[in-house]
Amino acid sequence: xxxxxxxxxxxxxxxxxxxxxxxVSFLVLLFWLGTGEAPANNGGAHGLGKGITGxxxxxxxxAADGQQVGFNRVAGHVGGDELVVLTPLPDVxxxxxxxxxxxxxxxxxxxxxxxxKWRTDLLRTDPRQPNGxxxxxxxxxxxxxxxxxxxxxITGAQTLRWPGFLDHVGVALANEAAPAAHxxxxxxxxSGPLPDDHVVLSGGGTDDGNAPLVPLVRSGDGRxxxxxxxxxxxxxxxxRMAGVDTAGDLAENRSTEVKPLVIxxxxxxxxxxxxxxxxxxxxAERLVQASAGRGVQRVVFDLALAGLGAPRNLxxxxxxxxxxxxxxxxxxxxxxxxxxxxxxFGPVLADDPAQGAGKAVLVAGGAAxxxxxxxxxxxxxPYADAARERLILALGLPRRRSSAExxxxxxxxxxxxxxxxxxxxxxxxxxAEARTPRAxxxxxxxxxxxxxxxxxxxxxxxx
Numbered sequence: 001x002x003x004x005x006x007x008x009x010x011x012x013x014x015x016x017x018x019x020x021x022x023x024v025s026f027l028v029l030l031f032w033l034g035t036g037e038a039p040a041n042n043g044g045a046h047g048l049g050k051g052i053t054g055x056x057x058x059x060x061x062x063a064a065d066g067q068q069v070g071f072n073r074v075a076g077h078v079g080g081d082e083l084v085v086l087t088p089l090p091d092v093x094x095x096x097x098x099x100x101x102x103x104x105x106x107x108x109x110x111x112x113x114x115x116x117k118w119r120t121d122l123l124r125t126d127p128r129q130p131n132g133x134x135x136x137x138x139x140x141x142x143x144x145x146x147x148x149x150x151x152x153x154i155t156g157a158q159t160l161r162w163p164g165f166l167d168h169v170g171v172a173l174a175n176e177a178a179p180a181a182h183x184x185x186x187x188x189x190x191s192g193p194l195p196d197d198h199v200v201l202s203g204g205g206t207d208d209g210n211a212p213l214v215p216l217v218r219s220g221d222g223r224x225x226x227x228x229x230x231x232x233x234x235x236x237x238x239x240r241m242a243g244v245d246t247a248g249d250l251a252e253n254r255s256t257e258v259k260p261l262v263i264x265x266x267x268x269x270x271x272x273x274x275x276x277x278x279x280x281x282x283x284a285e286r287l288v289q290a291s292a293g294r295g296v297q298r299v300v301f302d303l304a305l306a307g308l309g310a311p312r313n314l315x316x317x318x319x320x321x322x323x324x325x326x327x328x329x330x331x332x333x334x335x336x337x338x339x340x341x342x343x344x345f346g347p348v349l350a351d352d353p354a355q356g357a358g359k360a361v362l363v364a365g366g367a368a369x370x371x372x373x374x375x376x377x378x379x380x381x382p383y384a385d386a387a388r389e390r391l392i393l394a395l396g397l398p399r400r401r402s403s404a405e406x407x408x409x410x411x412x413x414x415x416x417x418x419x420x421x422x423x424x425x426x427x428x429x430x431x432a433e434a435r436t437p438r439a440x441x442x443x444x445x446x447x448x449x450x451x452x453x454x455x456x457x458x459x460x461x462x463x
Contacts, residue, residue: 019338029361040071041150043122045114045307046087047071047301053150054088054266057275058284059301065285075309079300083292085112087306088265090158094165098204098304105231107257110291114264115171117201119156123147153272157199169205169213171265172223174198182220184269184283187243191220192279195268200225203265207231215243216262217269221313225266226287231439233258237290262291274423377435380443384428387447391424394455408457418453422446 040048041056048071050056063069072079075447076096088097104111126145159169160274174181180197182287194200202223206212211231215224216238228238238260264287268274275281288299303309318327370379392399397409407425413426431443 004115023334040308042308043120043150043152043308044089044308045116045118045120045267046303046306047085048303048308049306050148050150050272050403051120051122052154052273053120053152053271054150055085055114055271055301056149057272058288059282059299060271061275061281061285062288062299067288070298070300071303072300073303073305073309076100077302078108081109081296082300083110083112083301085114085288085301086305086375087114087302088115088116088225089307089362090160092162092305094162097162098165100305101261105224105259105261110257110260110293110296112262112264112288112291114267114270115160115201117157117160117173117199117267118154119158120152121155123151123153127151127153141356153322155199160201166205166207168207168210169263170204171201174200179221181223184225184285185218185220186216186278187241190279190283190286190461192277192283194219194266195273195276201267203227203263207261213263214238214244216290217266219266226264226269228260228262229306232257233260235260235293237293238262241286241290260291262287271401287448304319356432370413371437375435378442379429380431380434383444384431384447384451387451388424389430390451391454394451410450413454416452418450421450421453424450 040046041050043049043051043054045051045053045055047059047069049053052358059069059071064340070082072084076099078100086097086100101111101113124147126147157175158204159173166346176198178200181194181200183191183193183197185191186337196252200219200223202219202225203223204213204227207229209231213224213227214230217224217226218455219225227297228242264270269287270284275284317323370376385403388410389402390405391397392412395410395413397406401409404425407423407428411423411425414421424447427443427446431440431447433442434443
């Protein structure tokens, strides 16, 4: 068999296309298995919400400013050395929230907790009125256009009740009949308006360890809108923003193993509704940077507490520690197998069977050994026996006979086919008695001629 009669089933390009298609299909399968997630822009108050109470504007602002921004959907995920922004629902599981914040404050990373305040509904129609007479006619004929996805409207405010979570922190929600708050103020002299100057959420008090709440942002009439706990940690950026004097021995003795918890009571300081004002947007950015502190380059908005929890995407999980090492090893192993396969790729090149050459080498080696040992007398007998066996098969003679009977039967057939030739038995006897290479060659040639003469005779009944 040769290469021209054994073409390859696939050429290298076709094989590479099959491998690439299989690899892409596998990645798509992993991604599909982990994408059973709720739609992000659902009007909720979270980092991907584009509704009036969402925080998509804040995440976009931070990303545009060069900050690394991420989103977490895994419930109970503590995270690492990054700033985590928690925007829980009013009916959040208090135990889960408490465990998460406690874990992060224990030497993991800074946290911002934004309290919920507003109740909202999704808009069905676009609140923006059509411009011009043509737009009004279009709206009259076909109805008002649908609102963009995720747009919401405020339907009211809600009182927050989380028993068992920071019970020493008091939260107050002013209603529409309350006195105006006169916007917000920070210790460094910055100020700005609040979207609703009457319905304001504020707080104050201490944490479970009696650490006082230090104000970061107040309303115009003095209510605390955002603050952090002075729990013995070293928070220089927050202290500067709060106008706290950090000089003296107390500042030097503060622990770096405690991470800050910043509570934003008034969500309008960070949500889309509030960030429509430039001063409030700048305040939100400063508040995030001060909470992160030095060395923290990543801000993660938690979506699980906002009702968008989902299992981790298998594709993302495969490229995340500690599974990243196993994934890289698998990719290298696949690449090595592909490389090795292409090096060996192509039609099988099978030459003609090499049995003849092997036999020749074996015979030549055996003959050389006998010549070196001068054992010529050992060759004649076995050669004659082998020739007799070949003739028995060729002529169809009985096998269970003595050598003399077989030689006599061969001689009778020989006389019928080639009369006048020396009988097979005589030549076999002369070959067995030969002691020199010349004599051996002569008698072996005579036997070979007899075999050639009788090889065309068909099978006959033995005498």
